[in-house]
Structure formats: structure tokens, C-alpha cells
Amino acid sequence: MMEFLAQGGFAFYVWSCYGMAVLLLASEILALRKRRRTILARVGRLKRMRDAEEQA
């Protein structure tokens, strides 16, 4: 296991690359989920506003 993590002494280079890849790809997914929640909240607000207008 330690040998695998050490990558023959090049751990810094190898794991920086894979770490950056995981970080960026995971962040993109999280940002996309946040964007969806934001727009859903906005559409919900719009709907409640319309419903309130209809009742008035």
C-alpha cells in the first residue's frame, strides 16, 4: 500500500494530477446541483406569485 502511494517517489506529481481531476469534476457536479436548486426555487416563487394574483 505504501509503495502504491509513493509511486516510486513521484507521489507529489502523480497525486496532484489525480487530485486536481477529482476536485474539478466533483466541484462541477456540485455547482450544477446548486444551479438546479436555485432555478427551481425561482420557478416556485414565480408560480406562487401567479397563484396569488389569480386569487386576488
Add this chain to the structure above:
Amino acid sequence: MKRHWFHFSAPSTFYSLAGRMTPWFLALAVITGLISLYWGFFETPDRLGGSNPQKEYYRIIFVHVGSAWMSMWLYVVVAGWSALGLVFNTRLSYMMAVSVAPTGAIFTFLALFTGAFWGKPSWGTWWDWDPRLTSELVLFFLYVGYLALHSAIDDARRADRAAALLAIVGLVMVPVIFWSINCPDPNQCAALHQRSSMSDIDGNILFGMLGLTFAFWMYSFATSFMRVRSIILEREADTTWVAEQLQKEGVR
């Protein structure tokens, strides 16, 4: 039931289709990604000999080549959707172009970043103005420019058209990157990137490389579909189909 292919070019229809496909693409990306990484790290030699000797750091190849290929391919996809949008004037085509571009920019950055971290141990430098590195950097600026131009114009349809033109003009960079190998014969000059062919690569390394590229491709489908769904909702927030669709999904 026979449907015209334009059927799915309506944002309201594509919204549901994209939603159903996203989890499958994500699952495929994770599974093929893990298999390829296992293969790349455990079924390959630790060191490579030959004319271009490499130590363990060559394992950066899997993420580096995968993201470099995706950076070019996704740019072709952005330009392709842009062209379709300009020709057929379909809103969804432009939305797809804008949805693919951020993922393409991420892969371009990743290709440059992993290239630097491979270049340091291998060539002794983080960066060099080698033709391939330079043209890939220009591609990154093109992605950023495309997205910046799109977000700088308030009217969505004008933004779509202006950015689409930029994307198509920028397409010239893709063949430049592809053929940007300044040294055909390594005995005559010092080249950073050298000509390579699929048949010269160790089969296990090739498997890990192609596998991770496939995983990145499936990931790109997933993120583009997630993004296009948000864009559709953002642009059509006050239509009745959005209200009905969200009611059907049980979103309050």
C-alpha cells in the same frame, strides 16, 4: 411510433429525455473510470524503457491524454451545436453549445495542469512555449472567451448567435493542436511532444488511457445534460409547461 428527429429539438421534450439519461451517463462514467484507473495503476509496468524512458510519473498519462482529447472533442461539439443553431435557428442547439463549453474548459485546464505536473519530472520544466502547449493554452482562452462573450450579452438569443460565430471561427485551433508536433524526427531536434501511434503503446497502458477517456466522455454527457436542463428552466421559467413539468416531478 415514428417521430421526426426534430421532435427532441423542442426544449420541453429534451428536458425530460436529458433528465432520464443523466444518471446512466454518470454511472457509466464512474464505473469505467474506476476500472480504467485500476488497470492503469496495477496492470501496467512501473517504468518504461525505450527511446523515451519514463518512471512512475508516466501514469499521469491516463488523466492527461483523456482530458486533452476531451478538450479538443468538446470544442468540436460546441462549434457543431453552434453551427446547427445558426443553420436551423433551433434554440436547443445553442443551449447545448453553452452547456458543453464549461466542461470543455475544465478539461482544457486539466490537460494543461496535468501536463505541467508531468513535464516537471519528465522534461525538467513546468512550462515551455512548445507549439502543442501553446496551442492548447489558446484553446483554453477560446473557451473562456466564448463563455465570457455569451454572458456579456443580456439578450439570450443575441448572445447565442454572437458566441456561436466565435466558436466556429475558433475551430481552426483544433487541427492546429492536433498537428502541432514541431519535431518529426527526435534525432534531429529536441521536441517535447513526439509523434506517437496507438500500435506502439503497451496494450495495458492503452486500455487505461482509452478507458479513462471514455469515462470523461460519459461524464461530459452527464454534466452537459444537467446544465442544459437548468438553462432550459432559466429561459422558460414563466411558461406553463415548466409549471406542469415541475408539478409532475413533485417539485414545489
